[in-house]
Amino acid sequence: MTDTASAAAQAPAAYQGPARVLSGIQPSGALHLGNYLGAIVKFVKLQDEMECLYCVVDLHAITAWQEPAKLAAQTREIAAAYLASGVDPKKAIIFPQSAVLAHAELGWILQCVARLGWLDRMTQFKDKAGKHKERESVGLYTYPVLQAADILVYKATHVPVGEDQRQHLELTRDIAAKFNHDFDAPGFFPLPEAMVEGPGARIMSLRDGSAKMSKSDPSDYSRINLMDDADAIAQKVRKARTDPEPLPDNVEALALRPEADNLVGIYGALAGLTKAEVLARFGGEGFGRFKPELADMAVARLAPIGAEMRRLLDDPAEIDRVLADGAEKATALAAPVIDETRRHVGFWRPGG
Ligand code: TYM
Numbered sequence: 484m485t486d487t488a489s490a491a492a493q494a495p496a497a498y499q500g501p502a503r504v505l506s507g508i509q510p511s512g513a514l515h516l517g518n519y520l521g522a523i524v525k526f527v528k529l530q531d532e533m534e535c536l537y538c539v540v541d542l543h544a545i546t547a548w549q550e551p552a553k554l555a556a557q558t559r560e561i562a563a564a565y566l567a568s569g570v571d572p573k574k575a576i577i578f579p580q581s582a583v584l585a586h587a588e589l590g591w592i593l594q595c596v597a598r599l600g601w602l603d604r605m606t607q608f609k610d611k612a613g614k615h616k617e618r619e620s621v622g623l624y625t626y627p628v629l630q631a632a633d634i635l636v637y638k639a640t641h642v643p644v645g646e647d648q649r650q651h652l653e654l655t656r657d658i659a660a661k662f663n664h665d666f667d668a669p670g671f672f673p674l675p676e677a678m679v680e681g682p683g684a685r686i687m688s689l690r691d692g693s694a695k696m697s698k699s700d701p702s703d704y705s706r707i708n709l710m711d712d713a714d715a716i717a718q719k720v721r722k723a724r725t726d727p728e729p730l731p732d733n734v735e736a737l738a739l740r741p742e743a744d745n746l747v748g749i750y751g752a753l754a755g756l757t758k759a760e761v762l763a764r765f766g767g768e769g770f771g772r773f774k775p776e777l778a779d780m781a782v783a784r785l786a787p788i789g790a791e792m793r794r795l796l797d798d799p800a801e802i803d804r805v806l807a808d809g810a811e812k813a814t815a816l817a818a819p820v821i822d823e824t825r826r827h828v829g830f831w832r833p834g835g
Contacts, residue, residue: 500673508539511698514708517645520681520752521683526565563802576816585814589817627655631651635655637813645686646679656674687745688705716778737762
């Protein structure tokens with residue numbers, strides 16, 4: 484048994500299992516462009532490359548208060564966003580986290596593996612709890628351990644996420660390495676890789692280029708929601724904060740211009756271009772010309788997704804079928820892993 488993260492550095496036996504992807508999004512408010520570009524776009528791409536599981540992490544959502552009457556609808560909305568964006572239930576497993584009990588079970592076991600000192604370093608808890616951490620739920624504090632369980636209960640090897648989740652993935656690797664070490668099970672859990680790279684990894688607020696685009700920002704003008712209609716999208720782009728200078732012709736010159744940098748990055752992520760390519764097209768132009776182009780690009784890409792989400796949510800039977808089917812498949816994949824985990828920990832089994 485070790486008390487530090489150093490187990491990860493002790494050259495553990497490499498994991499031999501197949502590559503598998505897992506990621507999740509919280510049903511805790513409207514999805515925005517950051518969630519789409521930082522996560523969902525990668526979900527769609529990866530479904531053609533590896534076995535993929537995408538959950539709606541409702542157990543995570545309740546670490547902050549969620550209206551019980553709305554939680555199931557919020558869960559369906561995230562599933563609708565997956566489907567409308569192109570995640571195909573024939574290729575990827577889509578399911579609600581709370582419907583697969585093994586997440587909570589492994590979450591508890593891993594709480595007994597993770598060290599308090601590791602959780603004390605988690606910046607997301609500090610950001611969310613602010614000055615009054617004693618008033619937050621215990622679940623908000625242990626949240627990253629449940630995230631590790633989400634990943635490890637399927638022995639997932641790859642985790643597509645935005646930049647803000649990097650620290651949680653480091654923790655997941657430390658927990659996996661410590662479990663393997665403490666229970667003398669080399670290579671049992673993989674040390675999963677965060678797939679953060681990509682132009683949409685950190686989309687910033689439209690009102691403040693130094694703050695992340697976020698569900699919890701009180702200003703709706705700070706973000707483009709996936710369910711916004713074409714007019715709302717165009718208006719938010721038009722009102723996005725900028726500086727008075729024209730766009731530069733090189734990426735270095737964006738360094739001290741966070742709002743311009745963000746809008747160029749968003750255009751690039753939507754158009755499949757690098758920032759340099761966007762600047763090759765728009766360098767020297769003012770925002771008066773760039774913003775309408777960006778608005779058109781955003782509307783062309785997002786308005787059909789919003790429309791398809793509304794169609795799906797009008798008749799939730801289809802979403803419910805996908806979620807129930809996904810929960811069954813995910814439960815079957817988690818069962819042998821949780822079984823083996825129990826054996827490693829030494830829990831009682833009949834005749835065992
Ligand atoms: P959540 O619900 O806050 O965000 C969902 C995904 O969106 C990404 N994201 C962003 N990407 C770019 N720019 C932004 N402004 C932006 N805002 C959010 C997030 O990085 C994330 O990928 N802890 C996770 C949910 C989770 C999870 C997991 C993820 C629970 N268990 C297991 C992966 C694997 C979260 O709070 O995401």
